[in-house]
Amino acid sequence: MDLGLENKVAIVTGAARGIGAATARRLAAEGASVVIADINGEGAAATAAAMQADGLKAHAVAGDITVAADVDRLMAETLERFGGVHILVNNAGFPRDGRLTKLTETDWDLVVDVILKGAFLASKAVMPHMIEQRWGRIVNISSRAHLGNPGQANYSAAKAGIIGLTRALSLEEGRYEITVNAVAPGFIETEMVQELPHYAQIKERVVRGTPIPRVGRPDDIADAVAFLASERAGFISGETLHVTGGRYAS
Numbered sequence: 001m002d003l004g005l006e007n008k009v010a011i012v013t014g015a016a017r018g019i020g021a022a023t024a025r026r027l028a029a030e031g032a033s034v035v036i037a038d039i040n041g042e043g044a045a046a047t048a049a050a051m052q053a054d055g056l057k058a059h060a061v062a063g064d065i066t067v068a069a070d071v072d073r074l075m076a077e078t079l080e081r082f083g084g085v086h087i088l089v090n091n092a093g094f095p096r097d098g099r100l101t102k103l104t105e106t107d108w109d110l111v112v113d114v115i116l117k118g119a120f121l122a123s124k125a126v127m128p129h130m131i132e133q134r135w136g137r138i139v140n141i142s143s144r145a146h147l148g149n150p151g152q153a154n155y156s157a158a159k160a161g162i163i164g165l166t167r168a169l170s171l172e173e174g175r176y177e178i179t180v181n182a183v184a185p186g187f188i189e190t191e192m193v194q195e196l197p198h199y200a201q202i203k204e205r206v207v208r209g210t211p212i213p214r215v216g217r218p219d220d221i222a223d224a225v226a227f228l229a230s231e232r233a234g235f236i237s238g239e240t241l242h243v244t245g246g247r248y249a250s
């Protein structure tokens, strides 16, 4: 299936590593020019350089997605380097876990800001360009945790919130051929989850409870995002695609 991504320009936030990096590579392999946006400037540069070495079109921009001035610079560099923007993947995010009684205000603010404010600022920055060209794709990375996970009140609330953002924007901008969808991954083996305390036990429990008995890979998410970002998904909007090995239904 030709995804029609040749000559499209994509911004992927949090793309220095993990799901974001896999998504950036997948979009670029389909012919897109991809901006690797990440607060980890060194990691972003390394990811972009590795992609360029493989003949892919990539450019790194360092910045904090929760800071409006950084997002403005991200947009300016994207336009200067690649001349437009067609696809935004709001992927930057992280958990700060703890039961509510232990959760600090900082844990709350950090998680809600990176997931919700980051997606808000980036979407607001790209939207005028997508409206003007009468074509756009926004894919927001939610999580199966939007259903509610104990010890993740902040993360669950933010990942549910991003589904609300997805639906609202899909209703606002559909008339411009702009689709807005979410992907809700299950347990995907990235450095983020490998850094969790009790990682080995969590992994074993997750695999036992997953109908397709393995953990997810970053490429599982990259494939779903690439489809939703493509020409082929032009009549799909406001949806949340669960990529959980069947665990969503169990």
Ligand SMILES: NC(=O)c1ccc[n+]([C@@H]2O[C@H](COP(=O)([O-])OP(=O)(O)OC[C@H]3O[C@@H](n4cnc5c(N)ncnc54)[C@H](O)[C@@H]3O)[C@@H](O)[C@H]2O)c1
Residues within 6 Å of the ligand: 013, 014, 015, 016, 017, 018, 019, 020, 037, 038, 039, 040, 043, 063, 064, 065, 066, 091, 092, 093, 094, 095, 114, 118, 141, 142, 143, 144, 184, 185, 186, 187, 188, 189, 190, 191, 192, 193
């Ligand atoms: N790995 C999983 O099991 C899983 C499951 C469901 C959802 N997700 C979501 O997928 C996304 C990617 O997760 P991952 O596992 O690849 O994580 P990761 O930690 O490997 O990658 C996240 C990237 O985001 C960047 N980042 C963090 N804060 C930022 C900021 N303020 N501005 C810009 N960049 C920032 C980090 O530097 C990092 O490169 C996250 O939104 C996460 O919540 C992951």
